[in-house]
Amino acid sequence: MDNDVVRQAPLFSALDDEAATALRGSMSETRLRRGEVLFHEGDSGDRLYIVLDGKVKLGRTSSDGRENLLAILGPGQMFGELSLFDPGPRSATVTAVTDTSFASLSHEDLLRWLDGRPTVARGLLAQIAGRLRKANDVNADLVFSDVPGRVAKALLDLADRFGRTADDGVHVHHDLTQEELAQLVGASRETVNKALADFASRGWLRLEPRSVVIMEVDRLQRRAR
Amino acid sequence: MDNDVVRQAPLFSALDDEAATALRGSMSETRLRRGEVLFHEGDSGDRLYIVLDGKVKLGRTSSDGRENLLAILGPGQMFGELSLFDPGPRSATVTAVTDTSFASLSHEDLLRWLDGRPTVARGLLAQIAGRLRKANDVNADLVFSDVPGRVAKALLDLADRFGRTADDGVHVHHDLTQEELAQLVGASRETVNKALADFASRGWLRLEPRSVVIMEVDRLQRRAR
DNA sequence: CCTATCGAGTGGTCTGGGTCACATGCAGTC
DNA sequence: GACTGCATGTGACCCAGACCACTCGATAGG
Numbered sequence: 001m002d003n004d005v006v007r008q009a010p011l012f013s014a015l016d017d018e019a020a021t022a023l024r025g026s027m028s029e030t031r032l033r034r035g036e037v038l039f040h041e042g043d044s045g046d047r048l049y050i051v052l053d054g055k056v057k058l059g060r061t062s063s064d065g066r067e068n069l070l071a072i073l074g075p076g077q078m079f080g081e082l083s084l085f086d087p088g089p090r091s092a093t094v095t096a097v098t099d100t101s102f103a104s105l106s107h108e109d110l111l112r113w114l115d116g117r118p119t120v121a122r123g124l125l126a127q128i129a130g131r132l133r134k135a136n137d138v139n140a141d142l143v144f145s146d147v148p149g150r151v152a153k154a155l156l157d158l159a160d161r162f163g164r165t166a167d168d169g170v171h172v173h174h175d176l177t178q179e180e181l182a183q184l185v186g187a188s189r190e191t192v193n194k195a196l197a198d199f200a201s202r203g204w205l206r207l208e209p210r211s212v213v214i215m216e217v218d219r220l221q222r223r224a225r
Numbered sequence: 226m227d228n229d230v231v232r233q234a235p236l237f238s239a240l241d242d243e244a245a246t247a248l249r250g251s252m253s254e255t256r257l258r259r260g261e262v263l264f265h266e267g268d269s270g271d272r273l274y275i276v277l278d279g280k281v282k283l284g285r286t287s288s289d290g291r292e293n294l295l296a297i298l299g300p301g302q303m304f305g306e307l308s309l310f311d312p313g314p315r316s317a318t319v320t321a322v323t324d325t326s327f328a329s330l331s332h333e334d335l336l337r338w339l340d341g342r343p344t345v346a347r348g349l350l351a352q353i354a355g356r357l358r359k360a361n362d363v364n365a366d367l368v369f370s371d372v373p374g375r376v377a378k379a380l381l382d383l384a385d386r387f388g389r390t391a392d393d394g395v396h397v398h399h400d401l402t403q404e405e406l407a408q409l410v411g412a413s414r415e416t417v418n419k420a421l422a423d424f425a426s427r428g429w430l431r432l433e434p435r436s437v438v439i440m441e442v443d444r445l446q447r448r449a450r
Numbered sequence: 451c452c453t454a455t456c457g458a459g460t461g462g463t464c465t466g467g468g469t470c471a472c473a474t475g476c477a478g479t480c
Numbered sequence: 481g482a483c484t485g486c487a488t489g490t491g492a493c494c495c496a497g498a499c500c501a502c503t504c505g506a507t508a509g510g
Contacts (some may be wrong), residue, residue: 060361062369063450070361085347086354091361115343122310122336125346128353129311135360136285136295136316142367143411144287147497177457186368188498193459209457209506225288372467402487413468418489434476434487 026109032056032096041093046107050078054100055162055175058092059183069184070135072097072176074161081128084110097175142186145224148195150185152224155205159214169206169215176210199223251334257281257321266318271332275303279325280387280400283317284408294409295360297322297401299386306353309335322400367411370449373420375410377449380430384439394431394440401435424448 029052032038039045041060051073058070058079070092073079082091084107105113114121141150155172163170176184182192196212199205204220206213214220254277257263264270266285276298283295283304295317298304307316309332330338339346366375380397388395401409407417421437424430429445431438439445 060365062365064369066369068365068368070364082354082358084354085350086358087351091358111347118340118346121343121346125310125350125353126312128350128357129307129309132353132357132360133307133311133316135357135364138364139295139360139367139411140285140287140293142364143293144289144291178459179457186364189458190460190499191497194497197459207458403489404487414488415469415490416467419467422489432488 023105023113026113027103027105030102030104031100032102033099034096036096038094038096038102039090041090043090044083045080045090046083047104048078048080048084048107048110049094049102049104051075052101052103055097056100057095057097057176057180057184059095060092067183068186069180072158072174072184078127080104081124085128097180147185147187147191148198149224150187151181151192151195152199152220154181154185155212155214156217156220156224159217163214166213169213170217171211171213173211248330248338251338252328252330255327255329256325257327258324259321261321263319263321263327264315266315268315269308270305270315271308272329273303273305273309273332273335274319274327274329276300277326277328280322281319281325282322282401282405282409283319285317292408293411294405297383297399297409303352305329306349310353322405372410372412372416373423374449375412376406376417376420377424377445379406379410380437380439381442381445381449384442388439391438394438395442396436396438398436 030038030049032054038049038056053075055072055074056079057072059067060070061067071079079094080090083089114124141153145153155174158174159170159172162174163172165171174181178193178196179189182189185192196205196207199220200207202219204214204216204223206215255263255274257279263274263281278300280297280299281304282297284292285295286292296304304319305315308314339349366378370378383399384395384397387399388397390396399406403418403421404414407414410417421430421432424445425432427444429439429441429448431440
């Protein structure tokens with residue numbers, strides 16, 4: 001298993017070598033191919049996962065069948081914590097957006113682990129608190145921003161986490177269809193498409209299949225706020 | 226200080242008498258009158274608060290001055306955890322909705338406290354995880370539900386936490402103006418007013434100043450989903 | 451190579467709900 | 481009691497964005 005990526009997870013960044021080795025022992029590895037589902041909303045389960053490689057989407061389905069995405073997670077990010085500490089069924093469906101591999105840890109192992117290591121426990125708290133803060137931000141955006149603004153913000157967030165800067169701009173291979181991007185910002189596919197087309201026509205970015213090249217980051221930033 | 230209410234907070238429910246007494250020693254008490262602000266979004270601060278009596282609103286202001294409310298909190302509920310674990314300025318403004326009293330604890334004291342008590346740490350985690358889950362639910366509602374639906378859901382939530390069942394229905398003294406209720410569900414005051422008027426005309430509830438009497442809970446529930 | 455399928459791109463229509471503009475109904479306070 | 485604000489009702493108007501109906505490529509099976 002890729003020890004480095006586990007260490008890179010904010011949660012475990014403070015581990016010394018001994019601890020990292022011990023941790024690796026109790027973790028197991030899983031792989032999924034694009035489109036496969038790790039678990040469904042409503043399933044029971046109490047494993048914590050860390051993305052080693054690839055990308056996943058966390059999604060929910062409303063009673064009438066429409067979907068929305070809570071987050072896109074990449075290497076080093078974890079999920080599944082909700083069912084750990086707020087006992088209950090899984091609150092979202094996790095689907096691989098690209099071929100993906102995970103490390104996972106059972107609730108039990110994690111708790112045993114946490115006991116002697118207050119630093120890690122604090123890290124976990126920080127992680128979840130950060131997520132909560134972000135969820136609150138998304139709420140505010142849904143109320144205050146229009147669709148183009150939310151699209152701009154989503155692109156900048158993806159660029160931050162998955163972007164590679166080149167001389168012609170920031171290349172962001174988000175691996176999402178426009179449909180998925182629309183679900184992420186809470187809008188229809190058509191409206192998102194039009195927003196993207198508008199940005200492209202202004203020369204702020206270039207559209208490529210499942211990726212974009214952002215050429216004018218500051219313009220997008222201004223549009224996002 | 227009101228020891229019972231502190232104990233009643235989910236966070237500290239598992240404390241034995243010795244621990245509760247020790248805790249009380251490091252907590253201090255604050256009072257606010259309706260409309261007064263405890264702290265503003267952007268302030269620095271690292272105290273954790275627990276509402277002893279009364280109600281507060283957690284709100285944010287967008288760049289163009291409009292407001293939205295993240296939550297209404299009553300006795301036994303805590304806030305301020307975000308700035309504790311995700312270091313940074315306060316992410317919301319806290320305002321008293323009624324005359325309110327709080328117990329508070331400094332970051333330092335809390336951490337010292339947590340160290341020897343993994344149970345409490347786990348409780349804290351559970352608390353924040355629950356909040357995160359709720360924030361995600363709100364997100365989904367903003368995307369999928371219409372305003373009347375969100376109003377219905379908000380009323381049911383308030384009824385759950387502040388309602389008193391009488392023979393003519395559930396009396397909910399939410400203490401909110403319709404303006405505040407509107408900010409809570411992310412809609413305009415006028416639209417919320419019309420939704421309420423509609424519910425009232427159907428006989429589902431009765432409107433009273435700063436409170437409602439819900440007469441047909443199940444109708445509202447159906448409208449909320 | 452020929453279809454099916456799926457993603458992307460675009461115009462046209464319709465509506466939920468925001469904004470504006472009022473009216474009414476109250477507390478306080480002078 | 482008259483005057484000033486704040487909270488609450490309600491209609492008229494308008495627009496962002498959902499929904500619908502297509503077209504056009506690209507990829508994939510047969």
